[in-house]
Amino acid sequence: MTSATPPLIEARAVTKRFEKRLDLAAKAARLLGADLEDEIVHAVDAVDLQVFPGEVVGLVGESGCGKSTIGRMIAGILPPSDGEIAFDGKAMTAMSGQEKRAAALAVQMIFQDPFASLNPRMRVEEIIGEAPLVHGYVDRAGLAAYVDEIMLKVGLDPALKRRYPHQFSGGQRQRIGIARALAVKPRFLVCDEAIAALDVSIQAQVINLFMDLREEFDLTYLFISHDLSVVEHISDRIVIMYLGRVVESAPTEALFAAPKHPYTQALLAEAPRLDQRSRDFLPIKGEIPSPLHPPSGCHFHPRCPHAMEKCSAVRPMLRPQGDRWQAACHLLD
Amino acid sequence: MNSAKTAAAPPVPGQIEPLAVETPFQRFVSDFSESKLAVACFFAVVAIILLAIFAPLIAPTDPYNLALVTVADKTLAPGMVMQDGTTTLLGTDGSGRDLLSSIIYGLRISLTVGIGSAIVALAIGVVVGLVAAYAGGRIDNIIMRIVDMQLSFPAILIALVLLVTLGKGADKTLIALIVVQWAYYARTVRASAMVERRKEYVESAHCLSLSRTRILLKHLLPNVLAPIIVVGTVQTAHAISLEATLSFLGLGMEQTEPSLGSLISNGFEYIHSGHYWISVYPGVALLLTIVSINIVGDRLRDVLNPRLSK
Ligand SMILES: Nc1ncnc2c1ncn2[C@@H]1O[C@H](COP(=O)(O)OP(=O)(O)O)[C@@H](O)[C@H]1O
Ligand code: SF4
Ligand SMILES: [Mg+2]
Numbered sequence: 001m002t003s004a005t006p007p008l009i010e011a012r013a014v015t016k017r018f019e020k021r022l023d024l025a026a027k028a029a030r031l032l033g034a035d036l037e038d039e040i041v042h043a044v045d046a047v048d049l050q051v052f053p054g055e056v057v058g059l060v061g062e063s064g065c066g067k068s069t070i071g072r073m074i075a076g077i078l079p080p081s082d083g084e085i086a087f088d089g090k091a092m093t094a095m096s097g098q099e100k101r102a103a104a105l106a107v108q109m110i111f112q113d114p115f116a117s118l119n120p121r122m123r124v125e126e127i128i129g130e131a132p133l134v135h136g137y138v139d140r141a142g143l144a145a146y147v148d149e150i151m152l153k154v155g156l157d158p159a160l161k162r163r164y165p166h167q168f169s170g171g172q173r174q175r176i177g178i179a180r181a182l183a184v185k186p187r188f189l190v191c192d193e194a195i196a197a198l199d200v201s202i203q204a205q206v207i208n209l210f211m212d213l214r215e216e217f218d219l220t221y222l223f224i225s226h227d228l229s230v231v232e233h234i235s236d237r238i239v240i241m242y243l244g245r246v247v248e249s250a251p252t253e254a255l256f257a258a259p260k261h262p263y264t265q266a267l268l269a270e271a272p273r274l275d276q277r278s279r280d281f282l283p284i285k286g287e288i289p290s291p292l293h294p295p296s297g298c299h300f301h302p303r304c305p306h307a308m309e310k311c312s313a314v315r316p317m318l319r320p321q322g323d324r325w326q327a328a329c330h331l332l333d
Numbered sequence: 334m335n336s337a338k339t340a341a342a343p344p345v346p347g348q349i350e351p352l353a354v355e356t357p358f359q360r361f362v363s364d365f366s367e368s369k370l371a372v373a374c375f376f377a378v379v380a381i382i383l384l385a386i387f388a389p390l391i392a393p394t395d396p397y398n399l400a401l402v403t404v405a406d407k408t409l410a411p412g413m414v415m416q417d418g419t420t421t422l423l424g425t426d427g428s429g430r431d432l433l434s435s436i437i438y439g440l441r442i443s444l445t446v447g448i449g450s451a452i453v454a455l456a457i458g459v460v461v462g463l464v465a466a467y468a469g470g471r472i473d474n475i476i477m478r479i480v481d482m483q484l485s486f487p488a489i490l491i492a493l494v495l496l497v498t499l500g501k502g503a504d505k506t507l508i509a510l511i512v513v514q515w516a517y518y519a520r521t522v523r524a525s526a527m528v529e530r531r532k533e534y535v536e537s538a539h540c541l542s543l544s545r546t547r548i549l550l551k552h553l554l555p556n557v558l559a560p561i562i563v564v565g566t567v568q569t570a571h572a573i574s575l576e577a578t579l580s581f582l583g584l585g586m587e588q589t590e591p592s593l594g595s596l597i598s599n600g601f602e603y604i605h606s607g608h609y610w611i612s613v614y615p616g617v618a619l620l621l622t623i624v625s626i627n628i629v630g631d632r633l634r635d636v637l638n639p640r641l642s643k
Binding site: 075077101104105107108112113116118121130131135164166177184 | 542552
């Protein structure tokens with residue numbers, strides 16, 4: 001990376017394992033000879049990821065490849081199993097109370113499900129106003145005006161603030177979720193499939209809202225999607241994941257013009273360009289392997305048309321491939 | 334339709350969509366009222382509770398004032414006139430007490446023990462269940478093993494053993510019923526809290542750096558309340574019938590504070606001599622109480638169950 005400023009958000013060799021330990025009954029069964037063992041899902045495997053101030057980065061990969069897990073770790077919802085998340089060049093774990101809270105609040109998340117992401121027992125004004133009040137961004141006297149202002153910013157009528165979430169449409173609910181995040185003055189938003197659950201007609205509006213807010217509040221985004229066409233038009237840079245690892249990262253136009261990694265090439269060949277939307281691109285021959293038992297070496301080798309002997313033995317590392325370009329493939333070494 | 338609504342560009346302040354502003358509670362009331370039987374039972378439960386609270390004002394006589402009770406009134410059939418001139422609607426028992434009055438007072442004791450034990454058990458179960466779900470790991474494991482163990486014994490057996498050990502009396506019955514019930518609440522609360530805590534609104538609360546206590550009390554608790562209310566109603570009915578069973582077996586309440594179960598038990602020896610009412614009417618009162626509460630509970634479950642609700 002040539003940029004002089006440190007990344008706003010950085011994942012440093014971040015790993016997340018979900019362990020499903022055997023319970024007592026299963027352990028007893030194993031003693032009697034049953035073929036059972038602790039299951040470990042390698043959801044995210046030593047991922048390096050950087051997002052610079054002002055950037056919009058699209059994080060793309062098939063369902064189950066660990067995008068949400070990365071997003072949650074960056075947003076501080078899940079602790080990494082290994083590695084660390086750094087904010088403004090400083091590891092979150094190295095921060096003290098005050099500083100840590102400020103950094104945590106500066107990174108907010110917009111969720112996929114506009115229904116599960118809002119507390120059904122709270123009124124909109126409380127959903128939006130709770131955190132700024134608790135953290136002292138606003139006092140009780142100023143709260144109503146503060147909430148009104150934010151609702152207007154996201155295109156919601158403040159007159160509706162005494163309603164409950166179920167009284168809104170999906171698009172409006174997503175706006176409420178955005179308002180809730182904005183209320184703590186974040187600098188970075190992780191949008192996890194934030195428009196995937198919405199009607200096509202509304203998706204564009206919400207995308208436009210994100211882009212407007214970016215200008216107004218100087219926001220930096222990590223846009224997570226399983227659909228390349230969603231992030232294509234808004235991202236400065238695209239990061240491609242496969243089975244828990246980053247395989248390629250490059251500026252959007254350059255990536256679309258000449259993808260370097262065989263997986264990205266396959267994705268682009270499969271994904272119909274321009275406005276023929278494919279909701280779930282189903283690329284490439286073969287099944288996606290299970291993260292319970294990922295293939296050895298390069299995770300992509302069972303499906304890769306260029307696979308060599310080395311590919312099943314050695315993990316290819318993410319290496320620079322030119323300006324702001326990185327890829328992990330033995331062909332490119 | 335929805336999409337058209339949102340498609341309208343940024344809304345103009347003050348221009349409110351014509352959408353009924355009903356709170357979740359209002360919606361709940363209108364859903365609940367769709368079953369007329371449940372509404373009737375709800376009012377029956379309210380009436381029974383009022384009857385129990387205002388027993389001294391409503392009951393025709395005071396069955397525990399020994400000065401007013403005379404054996405001359407012994408086993409009078411329903412409708413006959415007692416020594417003091419009052420008509421006994423449901424007859425009198427073997428000691429000459431007016432049965433209707435005894436039932437109203439007995440209801441009071443049955444409800445107090447039933448509802449009281451349910452409330453305390455609920456409070457314990459909610460705390461234990463929330464802690465288990467939120468702490469997870471080892472704490473969760475230990476708590477749930479205890480709960481499983483307790484629930485694998487029949488409630489009546491545990492209560493019997495406890496009362497045989499502790500002795501009779503209202504306080505001991507209350508303790509036995511609490512011990513028997515808390516685990517049901519703990520399991521229900523834990524199960525729904527496990528589902529809720531994975532939802533994105535809880536993750537969002539974490540992301541907003543809200544405190545654990547706040548997340549537990551303001552976000553999780555209100556959302557696990559619905560199933561607790563259902564379990565609570567059904568458990569109250571269960572506790573009342575359990576208490577009646579214990580008292581019927583002579584283990585629950587003292588004879589000086591007879592519950593409906595004690596009344597049924599007292600009347601039992603007269604049943605073969607034709608004085609059926611002494612046992613049957615307290616039994617009918619018990620049945621009505623339990624059935625009404627259960628129907629209200631069932632309706633609550635239907636209305637509050639998200640999978641069935643519209
Ligand atoms: N809380 C969890 N417990 C166990 N496994 C999980 C959990 N969350 C995610 N996983 C697993 O981790 C992998 C990556 O999941 P996720 O990050 O949600 O992928 P994506 O968002 O790319 O679809 C999947 O195999 C998923 O089953
Ligand atoms: S490392 Fe080998 S298997 Fe993996 S993408 Fe490159 S060529 Fe294909
Ligand atoms: Mg996901």
